[in-house]
Amino acid sequence: MIKVGIMNVTGYAGGELARLLYSHPETRLTSVTGRSEAGKRLADVFPHLACYELKIAPELDLVDFVYSALPHAASAEAVAPLVRAGVPVVDISADFRLRDPAEYAAWYGVEHPAPDLLQQAVYGLTELNRAPVQHGRLVANPGCYPEAALLALAPAANAGVIEHDVVIDSKSGVTGAGRGLSLTTHLGEAGESVSAYGLSGHRHLPEIVQELAKCFPPVEAPQPVHPRVTFTPHLVPITRGILSTCYAPLTPAWAAENREPGKAIRSLYEEFYAGEPFVRVTDAPPATKHTRGSNMCLVYPTVDERARRLVVVSVLDNLVKGAAGQAIQNMNAMLGLPETLGLDMPAVYP
Ligand SMILES: NC(=O)c1ccc[n+]([C@@H]2O[C@H](COP(=O)([O-])OP(=O)(O)OC[C@H]3O[C@@H](n4cnc5c(N)ncnc54)[C@H](OP(=O)(O)O)[C@@H]3O)[C@@H](O)[C@H]2O)c1
Numbered sequence: 001m002i003k004v005g006i007m008n009v010t011g012y013a014g015g016e017l018a019r020l021l022y023s024h025p026e027t028r029l030t031s032v033t034g035r036s037e038a039g040k041r042l043a044d045v046f047p048h049l050a051c052y053e054l055k056i057a058p059e060l061d062l063v064d065f066v067y068s069a070l071p072h073a074a075s076a077e078a079v080a081p082l083v084r085a086g087v088p089v090v091d092i093s094a095d096f097r098l099r100d101p102a103e104y105a106a107w108y109g110v111e112h113p114a115p116d117l118l119q120q121a122v123y124g125l126t127e128l129n130r131a132p133v134q135h136g137r138l139v140a141n142p143g144c145y146p147e148a149a150l151l152a153l154a155p156a157a158n159a160g161v162i163e164h165d166v167v168i169d170s171k172s173g174v175t176g177a178g179r180g181l182s183l184t185t186h187l188g189e190a191g192e193s194v195s196a197y198g199l200s201g202h203r204h205l206p207e208i209v210q211e212l213a214k215c216f217p218p219v220e221a222p223q224p225v226h227p228r229v230t231f232t233p234h235l236v237p238i239t240r241g242i243l244s245t246c247y248a249p250l251t252p253a254w255a256a257e258n259r260e261p262g263k264a265i266r267s268l269y270e271e272f273y274a275g276e277p278f279v280r281v282t283d284a285p286p287a288t289k290h291t292r293g294s295n296m297c298l299v300y301p302t303v304d305e306r307a308r309r310l311v312v313v314s315v316l317d318n319l320v321k322g323a324a325g326q327a328i329q330n331m332n333a334m335l336g337l338p339e340t341l342g343l344d345m346p347a348v349y350p
Contacts, residue, residue: 003027004028004066005030005031005061005065007060007069008069008071009069011069011071012323015179016319016323017067020320022049022051023342025342029054030061031054031057033057033059039056040055063087064088065331066087066090069092069093071093073110074093075095079096080113080117083117083137090141092327096140097146097210101118107206122136122140123142124140124327124330126329126333127151127154137334142207142322144172144176144316144323145168145170145204145208145231145233145244145322146207147316147321148170150208151279152314156301158217159254159268160217161251161254161310163251164216164225164228165248166227166247167247168230168247169232170234171234171243172236173239175240184235190235190237191237192237194235196234197234199232208231212227213227241292241316241317245313246310247310247311249310250310266281269281273299277344279298279299280296286299287315288315291320293348294321294325294346294347295317295345298314299314300314317347325343328342329343
């Protein structure tokens with residue numbers, strides 16, 4: 001059995017990791033940390049995790065594999081000594097997602113605590129970056145919004161279907177903002193209401209731009225051409241789930257070559273994701289409820305022929321494919337295990 005530890009089990013992402021790891025056949029969760037709840041039994045903090053005998057400790061015990069579900073900055077500080085000691089890590093925070101430490105400082109408002117590790121960090125969207133993840137020792141789990149947007153747009157960008165000009169309209173449930181209390185996410189404010197936020201620039205925007213740039217076909221330039229991206233997140237009154245509707249103009253060349261663009265786009269997406277256990281191209285626009293509690297991302301591509309625009313709807317559970325499930329998929333890939341281990345379950349419905 002591979003001994004696994006979770007740093008900061010008391011947040012939503014950490015708690016979800018513990019829930020999913022319980023049924024993982026090759027690993028055993030042996031150490032969990034927390035700050036204010038240190039000393040308590042995991043079951044006392046999360047009654048749904050009464051299956052565990054574990055106690056929450058202030059520091060991690062010796063383990064073979066570490067997940068960090070700490071907030072940004074605190075995560076890099078805690079992860080750095082482990083990575084330097086050779087322990088494989090999946091970091092669920094944003095700390096190792098952006099390549100450029102100056103960009104990290106600009107968006108996160110702090111100097112990067114371990115900039116020397118950025119070069120070895122691998123962006124952990126397994127479907128788009130499988131070989132580097134398999135060889136990675138420090139894997140940066142993607143943000144939940146970037147994950148939904150990148151899986152929606154990657155096949156089209158890769159095949160030269162769309163221009164470098166994208167609009168991403170996303171809706172998220174309240175757990176996306178974490179377990180800490182805030183006025184905007186409590187029931188009286190978020191219930192029976194929908195609101196846009198982050199219009200002046202959300203922290204997930206530079207991550208989307210950085211990774212989407214790599215999806216477009218290489219051009220004769222030293223660096224990938226960065227797409228223009230307008231990303232507007234919305235808060236909706238559900239517990240879990242992200243739905244993103246992504247729009248991009250078709251390239252004139254692709255539009256001219258494809259007389260039945262709706263059919264062509266579907267076969268392109270089906271081919272791109274053939275054999276992927278956690279991405280499914282659907283026949284009808286999916287709903288967040290179709291992925292609740294599962295590691296699936298459902299993608300529905302179509303073409304608005306009047307406007308000559310690609311429209312792709314994607315849904316996932318922000319705590320599973322958008323966080324803990326993706327982290328386990330990455331761990332499986334890093335350890336040479338089948339990617340589906342511990343994750344092969346249908347969504348909870350209704
Ligand atoms: N929620 C999501 O959908 C989601 C998706 C993808 C990635 N993530 C990332 O996952 C990480 C955890 O997110 P979350 O949503 O699970 O957070 P959360 O539910 O808000 O939990 C945050 C926890 O962090 C602890 N904490 C706060 N500051 C700390 C510090 N400086 N050192 C140690 N512990 C600290 C708090 O516990 P005490 O105050 O009790 O110690 C709290 O339990 C974040 O980096 C987030 O960006 C979250």
